[in-house]
Amino acid sequence: MNLMLFGAPGAGKGTQAKFLIEKYNIPQISTGDILREAIANNTEMGLEAKKFMDEGKLVPDSTIIGIIKDRLAESDCKEGFILDGFPRTLAQAQALKELMATMQISLDRVISLNVPDELIVGRITGRRVCSKCGASFHVEFNPSKEENVCDYCGSELIIRKDDNAQTVKSRLEAYHAQTAPLIDFYTNMGVFTELDGTKDVSDVTKDMIAALA
Ligand code: ADP
Ligand code: AMP
Numbered sequence: 001m002n003l004m005l006f007g008a009p010g011a012g013k014g015t016q017a018k019f020l021i022e023k024y025n026i027p028q029i030s031t032g033d034i035l036r037e038a039i040a041n042n043t044e045m046g047l048e049a050k051k052f053m054d055e056g057k058l059v060p061d062s063t064i065i066g067i068i069k070d071r072l073a074e075s076d077c078k079e080g081f082i083l084d085g086f087p088r089t090l091a092q093a094q095a096l097k098e099l100m101a102t103m104q105i106s107l108d109r110v111i112s113l114n115v116p117d118e119l120i121v122g123r124i125t126g127r128r129v130c131s132k133c134g135a136s137f138h139v140e141f142n143p144s145k146e147e148n149v150c151d152y153c154g155s156e157l158i159i160r161k162d163d164n165a166q167t168v169k170s171r172l173e174a175y176h177a178q179t180a181p182l183i184d185f186y187t188n189m190g191v192f193t194e195l196d197g198t199k200d201v202s203d204v205t206k207d208m209i210a211a212l213a
Pocket of ligand 2: 009010031032033035052053054056057058059060064084085086087088089092171
């Protein structure tokens with residue numbers, strides 16, 4: 001099953017990806033997580049990407065497309081994958097289409113989590129993420145069982161550097177200007193399903209599983 005989770009920053013893609021990993025036993029591919037790991041490892045790519053991420057801007061397409069090419073070639077993607085936060089521009093979507101054609105695989109479904117901008121700020125400023133596995137929690141809407149401890153791997157929860165009201169504004173601008181046009185791209189491919197992402201986490205999961213049945 002080759003899936004894509006689509007939506008604004010903070011729409012709940014990472015949160016829902018965790019349920020799909022368990023249900024389908026396929027990996028989540030989050031370009032944001034891969035970039036944050038590169039920053040933590042002080043790689044050249046990480047240092048370059050950090051400048052864009054700290055300002056809430058998109059990292060250049062060439063960097064992102066390179067990351068995805070390498071990642072999809074890994075053996076754990078053979079039975080499928082969940083794309084999370086990629087693609088974010090038409091150039092990325094086009095590159096993915098060509099890459100998947102070369103690999104002789106196709107996209108089964110794009111699940112879009114619809115959440116209006118006015119809810120996004122509260123979601124992002126209250127987000128806590130696992131410093132190790134990247135799992136996402138919310139202080140109010142989706143708290144971890146133990147404060148500041150990841151439910152999945154027991155590591156410490158942290159606040160992402162770009163999760164502040166200032167950066168959210170530019171991330172939402174980038175989403176509307178550069179990413180939202182992909183809705184037409186995937187609607188025309190006949191694989192686009194829109195869900196109400198404002199429901200409780202468990203209700204969104206139920207809708208998503210029903211959409212994939
Ligand atoms: P994305 O991966 O799309 O950027 P996340 O999955 O990290 O978004 O979710 C953003 C924030 O919103 C997190 O703090 C998460 O716990 C919270 N969240 C996710 N889904 C819901 C939901 N359905 N209702 C309320 N809060 C949610
Ligand atoms: P995310 O973890 O998906 O919220 O992404 C965090 C940041 O990483 C974004 O604000 C961008 O700066 C960068 N990023 C992640 N994925 C992409 C992508 N597909 N294209 C461009 N930039 C990205």
